[in-house]
Amino acid sequence: MGMDTGGSGGGPSSEINVTPLVDVCLVLLIIFMVMIPKNVPEISVQVPPESKQRKKPPNQSDTLVIGLTKDGALTLNSQAINTRDELGDLISSRLQGREKKVVFIDFDDDANYGEAVLLLDLAKRSGAAVLGIMKHKNRPVPDTLVGI
Numbered sequence: 001m002g003m004d005t006g007g008s009g010g011g012p013s014s015e016i017n018v019t020p021l022v023d024v025c026l027v028l029l030i031i032f033m034v035m036i037p038k039n040v041p042e043i044s045v046q047v048p049p050e051s052k053q054r055k056k057p058p059n060q061s062d063t064l065v066i067g068l069t070k071d072g073a074l075t076l077n078s079q080a081i082n083t084r085d086e087l088g089d090l091i092s093s094r095l096q097g098r099e100k101k102v103v104f105i106d107f108d109d110d111a112n113y114g115e116a117v118l119l120l121d122l123a124k125r126s127g128a129a130v131l132g133i134m135k136h137k138n139r140p141v142p143d144t145l146v147g148i
Contacts (some may be wrong), residue, residue: 005114064094064103065134066119070110074119084122091126 062130065085067075074081081087095101103123123131 004080028041062127064091065101066091066105066123068105070112070118072112072115077125087119088122088126091123091128094126095127101127101129102132103130104132104134106134111140 039136062112063077065077067073067078074084074087076087076090081090091103095103103126105116105120105123107119121133
């Protein structure tokens with residue numbers, strides 16, 4: 001009548017029951033799969049291509065300013081221009097290859113407004129996307145030119 005030392009006689013089992021562990025792992029796996037969104041929202045960023053930045057023409061930085069004096073003389077960046085056609089050709093050649101096609105106008109207050117309108121139209125036809133008005137500190141912009 002000796003005591004049993006282990007064996008199969010109703011003592012504590014030394015094997016690990018893995019079923020609950022597998023159940024918990026599967027539940028966690030399903031939870032994580034549901035939580036991860038299928039389509040992550042992307043922020044679209046437009047990066048300019050490197051080739052354009054490296055191949056900048058040297059005259060990219062200079063601004064184009066069309067001048068018209070009260071005598072009707074035309075200037076482009078303070079250089080005298082003879083005819084409107086010549087001015088149009090110069091503007092279109094200077095604007096070629098630029099990303100920002102901006103042309104500024106600097107007309108005298110006493111300049112002929114009919115000529116001024118023709119010049120604005122010429123600048124648009126030569127490829128100018130934006131027309132800016134040069135504003136001088138000592139003289140305000142005439143009201144007739146503000147809404148262009």
